[in-house]
Amino acid sequence: MNDLKKILHIEDDGLIQAIVKASLKAIGGLEVLCVSSGKEALEIVGDYSPDLILLDVVMPGMDGPETLKKLKEKIDMEHTPVIFMTAKVTPEEIEHYRTLGASGVIIKPFDPMTLHEEINKIVRDFSKSGKA
Template sequence: MSGLKKILHIDDDGLIQAIVKASLKASGGFEVLCVSSGKDALDVVEQYSPDLILLDAVMPGMDGRETLKNLKTKIDTEHTPVIFMTAQVSQEEIEGYRTLGASGIIIKPFDPMGLHKEIDKIILNRATGGDA
């Protein structure tokens, strides 16, 4: 997966966290740190130093958009790709995530066995200037 080793996954749903973590560990031995809120992500992101961030769009308290805005004050999101995971897939929503600086969007529900391939595609498109 394009040199990615450490993934920070931010999602308030424990079941989705477990599925993402198991899927990415099984598909390539990735280290996945799961946190349940934007606040928790802000608390750990600098120390954990992820290669990629998977970010749920809809969470109580600080939603994905606000979380990304705050993450940008802590890390360089130009070098650490952020991929939104969401069921909100209207063109307006997708454009809003891209405007905020998202590298791509993974639509929920997703295929756990194909998750690493979706991430690969987004990272490859990001590297080549394509559209994921």
């Protein structure tokens, strides 16, 4: 997926939103739209048409897995990679996120200088799987 341009970042922590947005814009040249909840994501995802979704796992109200489930009900996500961002990183949890449809997991805390590279690697692997 070489045309990765628009990212929807769903994260309730404003500081993490700011770091992700600044990092991906400055280093990756990407457009990043940040929303603070799964509810907000569901309201804008159809109009925004992201090339990739970065999704926090632990959020108040609707958590990441529930948000992903509802996004799949709302739009066709077959060609849209979803990357969970979380501090919960046991192999069992990562496998669980993959069974939910995540293309990969980025561990918090992450390095803003290499975030773009991590995303590109996950997207390349997703593309090789034949879904993109």
